[in-house]
Amino acid sequence: MLIALLPGDGIGPEVIAETVRVLDRVTDQLRFETAPVGGAAYKAEGHPLPPATLDLAKRAKAILFGAVGDPDCDRLERHLRPEQAILGLRKELGLFANLRPATLFKELADASALRPEVAGAIDMVIIRELNGDVYFGEKGMRKTASGRREGYDVMSYDEDEVARIARVGFETARARRGKLCSVDKANVLETSQLWRDVVIEVSAEFPDIELSHMYVDNAAMQLVRNPGQFDVIVTGNLFGDILSDQASMCAGSIGMLPSASLDASQKGLYEPIHGSAPDIAGQGKANPLATILSAAMMLRYSLGLSAEADRIEAAVATALEKGARTPDLGGKLTTTQMGDAVLAAL
Amino acid sequence: MLIALLPGDGIGPEVIAETVRVLDRVTDQLRFETAPVGGAAYKAEGHPLPPATLDLAKRAKAILFGAVGDPDCDRLERHLRPEQAILGLRKELGLFANLRPATLFKELADASALRPEVAGAIDMVIIRELNGDVYFGEKGMRKTASGRREGYDVMSYDEDEVARIARVGFETARARRGKLCSVDKANVLETSQLWRDVVIEVSAEFPDIELSHMYVDNAAMQLVRNPGQFDVIVTGNLFGDILSDQASMCAGSIGMLPSASLDASQKGLYEPIHGSAPDIAGQGKANPLATILSAAMMLRYSLGLSAEADRIEAAVATALEKGARTPDLGGKLTTTQMGDAVLAAL
Ligand SMILES: CC(C)[C@H](C(=O)O)[C@@H](O)C(=O)O
Ligand SMILES: CC(C)[C@H](C(=O)O)[C@@H](O)C(=O)O
Numbered sequence: 001m002l003i004a005l006l007p008g009d010g011i012g013p014e015v016i017a018e019t020v021r022v023l024d025r026v027t028d029q030l031r032f033e034t035a036p037v038g039g040a041a042y043k044a045e046g047h048p049l050p051p052a053t054l055d056l057a058k059r060a061k062a063i064l065f066g067a068v069g070d071p072d073c074d075r076l077e078r079h080l081r082p083e084q085a086i087l088g089l090r091k092e093l094g095l096f097a098n099l100r101p102a103t104l105f106k107e108l109a110d111a112s113a114l115r116p117e118v119a120g121a122i123d124m125v126i127i128r129e130l131n132g133d134v135y136f137g138e139k140g141m142r143k144t145a146s147g148r149r150e151g152y153d154v155m156s157y158d159e160d161e162v163a164r165i166a167r168v169g170f171e172t173a174r175a176r177r178g179k180l181c182s183v184d185k186a187n188v189l190e191t192s193q194l195w196r197d198v199v200i201e202v203s204a205e206f207p208d209i210e211l212s213h214m215y216v217d218n219a220a221m222q223l224v225r226n227p228g229q230f231d232v233i234v235t236g237n238l239f240g241d242i243l244s245d246q247a248s249m250c251a252g253s254i255g256m257l258p259s260a261s262l263d264a265s266q267k268g269l270y271e272p273i274h275g276s277a278p279d280i281a282g283q284g285k286a287n288p289l290a291t292i293l294s295a296a297m298m299l300r301y302s303l304g305l306s307a308e309a310d311r312i313e314a315a316v317a318t319a320l321e322k323g324a325r326t327p328d329l330g331g332k333l334t335t336t337q338m339g340d341a342v343l344a345a346l
Numbered sequence: 347m348l349i350a351l352l353p354g355d356g357i358g359p360e361v362i363a364e365t366v367r368v369l370d371r372v373t374d375q376l377r378f379e380t381a382p383v384g385g386a387a388y389k390a391e392g393h394p395l396p397p398a399t400l401d402l403a404k405r406a407k408a409i410l411f412g413a414v415g416d417p418d419c420d421r422l423e424r425h426l427r428p429e430q431a432i433l434g435l436r437k438e439l440g441l442f443a444n445l446r447p448a449t450l451f452k453e454l455a456d457a458s459a460l461r462p463e464v465a466g467a468i469d470m471v472i473i474r475e476l477n478g479d480v481y482f483g484e485k486g487m488r489k490t491a492s493g494r495r496e497g498y499d500v501m502s503y504d505e506d507e508v509a510r511i512a513r514v515g516f517e518t519a520r521a522r523r524g525k526l527c528s529v530d531k532a533n534v535l536e537t538s539q540l541w542r543d544v545v546i547e548v549s550a551e552f553p554d555i556e557l558s559h560m561y562v563d564n565a566a567m568q569l570v571r572n573p574g575q576f577d578v579i580v581t582g583n584l585f586g587d588i589l590s591d592q593a594s595m596c597a598g599s600i601g602m603l604p605s606a607s608l609d610a611s612q613k614g615l616y617e618p619i620h621g622s623a624p625d626i627a628g629q630g631k632a633n634p635l636a637t638i639l640s641a642a643m644m645l646r647y648s649l650g651l652s653a654e655a656d657r658i659e660a661a662v663a664t665a666l667e668k669g670a671r672t673p674d675l676g677g678k679l680t681t682t683q684m685g686d687a688v689l690a691a692l
Contacts, residue, residue, distance in 0.1 A: 078536075078539070081533065083533045083534065087534070113460050113461060113464045113570050113571050113572070114459050114460055114461070114570070115459060115460070115461055118459045134480075134501055134534075134535065135534055137498075139535065139536040139537075140536055141536055141539075141540065144504050148504045148505050148506055149504065149505045149540060149544075150502055150503065150504040150505070150540065151502060151503060151535070151536040151537040151538070151539055151540030151541070152483075152500060152501060152502035152536060152537060153500075153501045153502070153535045153536055153537050154498060154499075154500050154501070155480055155498060155499045155500070155501055156496055156497060156498035156499075157496065157497060158490050158494045158495065158496040159494050159495045159496070160494055185584075185587075187427065187429045188429065188433070188480075188481055189480065189485065189497070189499045190424075190485040190486055190487055190497040190498060190499055191485075191497040191498060191499050192497070193424070193487075193497055194487065194495060194496065194497030195497070198495075216587075216588055217587045217588050217591040218591065220566065220588045220589070220591050220592035220595075221591045221592060221594070221595040221600065222595075223592075224459050224460070224570065224592060224595040224596055225459050225595050226459070238531075239588075241531075241562075241563045242562055242563050242566045242585075242588060243566070244563075245563040245564065245566050245567045246566035246567060246569075246570060246592065248567070249566075249567040249568075249570040249571050250570055254567065
């Protein structure tokens, strides 16, 4: 099975390298091809998502993605910036459903900024829509009537887009504790009003699921006050961006959390939720566990290799139990040594 | 000096009543007129912001606002919902600058979901723009080319709107620790790109202020991980809505935090950041301190009565030191008893 490896910028290559070692240990069914993406691709080939990279991503059965983002590229025109690569992949491949589990490994209860009793109760999945919203609407710079510069971006969702992601939310809740919370800002936004209307319509197909609605400002509060109340959250692209990063931090280090971005037929792109961290790139300080756990999600969701996924997750837990800690977790291991610790536990 | 009292819905009337008792004790220079707003106004007069209420707000030197929001009104057409009253007041009166201080009273270190050492370091002001962004752009429902329902909202800012709020940010930072963090999503949004460009242009007028920029997803993370790093945050209407509620919860109970919404000449609307809490309305369970502290901000910013503002803030601290606690703070006092505790400390 062909896996596209897109290491990207900053710490991307380091965390991908450890992950490939782990994958090679648990299965010999994978074949890897690597291609540049993000700032690295711009520097090498003049575009953050070169045609050959997109082609590889299309051919592959799944994509393992490092991170993109490079301060050298901040002043480029928008369509050439590293971030466009991940946005382009999501859109071109129809990866509309972003699944971000947030749970605290009990070994890391001390890593959260939240009180241990609050953080310890976190066990949720945030489902973020990835193909619509203000990310992909018409946008640009224009002049106002009085000749002043104005930036604008159109936010929108249509009913099919909402229904599709709502179903992922309901299905996910069904496989868990049966509770779905839809987050919007329906008291202000028409986009949110349609979102809420359609989620309610779709809920008729899932009478066994307990549906609730929450405004995004309240959700941001509740994720701090009592994150244990959530099972599955479903929300749009922009609110999902903010809330999932917030939730990840409530659950401890951002170096621990994986994500999957799926299309309609379970093909997916898998990436750690952390970014490229240019400040520590190339120093062996990055925590590879978020990427290793993303690879486990890949085995489970896109490749049908659940047993292998379980083995990886168990090995990560064992490594943590034995005290393996990179600097973000208050330890001294290098990226490679953390990879070694997981391999040793396999 | 004429003060418009707009108690609104839910717990609004209860918390305003205690606040008026406190104001009457510290000064005899105020004259109060009351008018209905929100769901209460809709039920009485068919509109959430009746003309006489708007007129009173315009005539008054400052406005003391309770809260709006009433589940009975959720299915009304948007322009009749309670929330439209606060949006209408902000827009009609040109209240473009929302100031939300977030600090933890040291007596309440235990009330935060964050670890005491993390929460104890919080001492920031969030400055949220209130007159623009996706709140006030063109919005509505339309059909897509294939006849599907679509909701849309246009996000935008022009350079004058950004420069005006940026200056409030820089001035506020100058009066504090000299650090301003501007929050946007410039890697995705053109509105944010203009925001960032203009904030950088305005920074030339404030060479003494240390300016930084942060993406909103990262800001949501940093507010949990290490909120003590922030002095002043300036951001747009939507991001400010989310982040300021999140920050308030990091700082402990939402029942404690005041806010000011100012126009260009220091006229202002003052309100607690909490909502109408219909679930506890009329039961004497609401914490009036956020509103009492909002009144202190009113005395200081709009009425030039700083000494009286200081007295109120000191009395609140004394009441807390002596152990006064409403249920949200883990105590048993009623709303009125908490008012008594503040009066006793004056
Ligand atoms: C890099 C950026 C465009 C991206 C997003 O906003 O979607 C990132 O923050 C994410 O969450 O994957
Ligand atoms: C009630 C609502 C429209 C309002 C807002 O979103 O601005 C509220 O959440 C606030 O923050 O004051």
